[in-house]
Amino acid sequence: MDSGDTSKYFQSTCKRLAESFFNTSCEALAKNLLGKVLARRLNDGCIIKGRIVETESYLGGEDAASQSYGNKVTPRNEPMFMSPGTAYVYFTYGMYHCFNISSQGEGAAVLLRALEPLENLERMTELRKRYRKSPKTTLKTKDLCNGPAKLCISLAIDIETCNRQNLISWDGMWLEDDGQDDLCKTIVAAPRIGINCEKKWQNKLLRFYIHDNPYVSKIEKAKMEFMQLP
DNA sequence: GTAGTGATTGCCT
DNA sequence: GGCAATCACTACG
Numbered sequence: 001m002d003s004g005d006t007s008k009y010f011q012s013t014c015k016r017l018a019e020s021f022f023n024t025s026c027e028a029l030a031k032n033l034l035g036k037v038l039a040r041r042l043n044d045g046c047i048i049k050g051r052i053v054e055t056e057s058y059l060g061g062e063d064a065a066s067q068s069y070g071n072k073v074t075p076r077n078e079p080m081f082m083s084p085g086t087a088y089v090y091f092t093y094g095m096y097h098c099f100n101i102s103s104q105g106e107g108a109a110v111l112l113r114a115l116e117p118l119e120n121l122e123r124m125t126e127l128r129k130r131y132r133k134s135p136k137t138t139l140k141t142k143d144l145c146n147g148p149a150k151l152c153i154s155l156a157i158d159i160e161t162c163n164r165q166n167l168i169s170w171d172g173m174w175l176e177d178d179g180q181d182d183l184c185k186t187i188v189a190a191p192r193i194g195i196n197c198e199k200k201w202q203n204k205l206l207r208f209y210i211h212d213n214p215y216v217s218k219i220e221k222a223k224m225e226f227m228q229l230p
Numbered sequence: 231g232t233a234g235t236g237a238t239t240g241c242c243t
Numbered sequence: 244g245g246c247a248a249t250c251a252c253t254a255c256g
Contacts, residue, residue, distance in 0.1 A: 058248075074242070076241060090240095092247050092249070093238075093246090093247055093249050094239040094246095094247080095238050095239075096238095096249050098249085131250090132252095147250070148249075149249050192248070194248050194249070195248060232255090232256090233253100233254090233255090234254085235253090236252090237250090237251090239247100241247090242244105
């Protein structure tokens with residue numbers, strides 16, 4: 001679809017999230033993103049969608065686990081300091097990508113950790129299988145996007161095309177409210193995964209996920225803290 | 231089902 | 244030079 005069709009599409013069928021949604025504190029954005037829909041339009045026009053079920057907050061500044069700790073700006077983490085709603089995609093472990101969305105606050109961003117696949121699951125499966133050694137291994141729906149690097153592969157999120165893009169205006173990726181997130185009001189707060197820093201920050205409950213949702217990457221066995229959203 | 235481990239490279243000190 | 248906001252594979256129960 002051309003750009004005229006794209007804007008018509010947004011007006012008629014989507015409730016695309018606007019600047020005001022992202023211009024809030026990092027923790028609030030991480031919680032508010034739960035239940036919202038992430039949409040990605042590929043070069044061939046195929047639109048892939050998934051519902052966000054798990055996020056993590058990286059506060060910047062004082063947060064020892066954040067890449068922007070100490071308000072340190074580098075060429076890599078610069079999108080964390082850009083306007084709320086900016087995509088920050090980075091490369092990690094020599095082979096994977098992680099996808100973040102900047103929020104209000106200097107160097108603050110939300111990491112997307114897991115999605116419930118909603119549309120074009122065949123395409124997600126195809127993209128994921130290309131990354132594997134044995135393409136014959138079967139992929140269950142729940143394994144398509146249950147991890148920060150997996151969802152990047154499934155939605156073809158990479159640095160070249162997605163980093164620094166504005167999710168409020170770019171037509172390659174955006175967020176929607178489909179009105180179905182009232183089913184997701186009970187959320188769990190837990191420590192963030194895969195970080196290694198001073199314990200004070202390692203233990204903070206800055207990871208959020210939808211309670212009892214099968215698409216979450218990792219379920220806490222203990223230390224659960226529930227919250228009800230209004 | 232879970233535990234242990236190798237893969238692989240750009241970024242930052 | 245060290246290491247990373249991870250994943251897939253293997254082995255084992």
